[in-house]
Amino acid sequence: MPKNQNHKAVRYNKWGYLFLIPFVVVYLIFQFVPLVSTIYNSFFENYRSGLMQIGPRFVGFDNYVKLFQDGDIWVYLKNTMIMWIMGFVPQILVSLLLGAWFSNPSLRLKGKRFFKTVIYLPNLIMASAFAMLFFTLFSDGGPINAMLLHAGILKSAYSFFSHVWSTRTLVALLNFLMWFGNTTILLMAGMMGIDASLYEAAEVDGATATQIFFRITLPLLRPILIYVMITSLIGGIQMFDVPQILTNGTGDPMRSTMTLIMFLNKHLYSKNFGMGGALSVCLFIITGVLSLIVFRFNKTKD
Numbered sequence: 163m164p165k166n167q168n169h170k171a172v173r174y175n176k177w178g179y180l181f182l183i184p185f186v187v188v189y190l191i192f193q194f195v196p197l198v199s200t201i202y203n204s205f206f207e208n209y210r211s212g213l214m215q216i217g218p219r220f221v222g223f224d225n226y227v228k229l230f231q232d233g234d235i236w237v238y239l240k241n242t243m244i245m246w247i248m249g250f251v252p253q254i255l256v257s258l259l260l261g262a263w264f265s266n267p268s269l270r271l272k273g274k275r276f277f278k279t280v281i282y283l284p285n286l287i288m289a290s291a292f293a294m295l296f297f298t299l300f301s302d303g304g305p306i307n308a309m310l311l312h313a314g315i316l317k318s319a320y321s322f323f324s325h326v327w328s329t330r331t332l333v334a335l336l337n338f339l340m341w342f343g344n345t346t347i348l349l350m351a352g353m354m355g356i357d358a359s360l361y362e363a364a365e366v367d368g369a370t371a372t373q374i375f376f377r378i379t380l381p382l383l384r385p386i387l388i389y390v391m392i393t394s395l396i397g398g399i400q401m402f403d404v405p406q407i408l409t410n411g412t413g414d415p416m417r418s419t420m421t422l423i424m425f426l427n428k429h430l431y432s433k434n435f436g437m438g439g440a441l442s443v444c445l446f447i448i449t450g451v452l453s454l455i456v457f458r459f460n461k462t463k464d
Contacts, residue, residue: 281347
């Protein structure tokens with residue numbers, strides 16, 4: 163009997179490997195091969211100067227040296243991280259609050275499904291459409307300035323896109339509005355998976371709602387929080403569409419909203435594949451290092 167059972171297990175495993183083949187093939191063609199090609203191109207001088215094609219010519223690590231000597235990568239990394247933090251901090255706070263409300267059975271909230279749907283809806287709207295809407299609303303002659311002037315709050319139109327922190331705030335606000343619904347759903351799912359007997363025992367012991375949240379809910383949500391932070395960090399580093407549309411690809415004012423992916427897009431647009439490849443590899447390393455730091459920072463012995 164044991165031999166027959168092992169034989170059956172091998173046959174079932176064979177079907178499992180067969181079902182994995184489509185994923186492996188898609189991964190190799192659309193992810194692994196482009197990754198290897200990008201690393202390979204990063205060691206070559208390959209760009210277009212006017213109508214003349216320069217390269218491809220092997221230059222070793224020259225593209226990487228030039229990338230860090232210019233210093234632009236650190237400026238754009240700082241811009242990216244500032245706008246991500248400005249959007250992520252209120253996002254995680256609001257999502258935790260909404261998740262705690264909707265998953266708390268004692269509140270007996272009505273219309274939970276409706277509100278969950280409304281909260282998630284902004285995530286379904288294209289970022290480009292959202293950015294165009296904000297660009298129209300906050301333009302010099304847009305509805306926001308018109309309302310502020312009519313209310314007497316401003317004496318003249320405020321140019322939101324000509325000031326560093328107002329532009330960064332609009333980018334962060336857009337990212338917050340688009341993603342807090344998705345984060346809320348994830349955190350809510352984690353909260354609903356916590357054993358209700360833990361809350362009942364805490365209430366019997368006289369714990370307050372605040373103590374229950376910080377002593378039970380947050381510690382047990384740690385795996386979900388790590389996942390949300392890392393995925394949000396990766397999305398933040400890849401921030402492109404919102405600042406690209408709001409600033410018309412310039413990263414103004416004074417390059418304060420130029421992100422790493424916008425910087426990469428400029429190299430690709432100018433056909434500088436060598437520098438684009440080097441920057442892509444640096445982005446890959448930066449993302450991995452920051453994700454590892456977040457994971458290690460949130461990891462506990464428990």
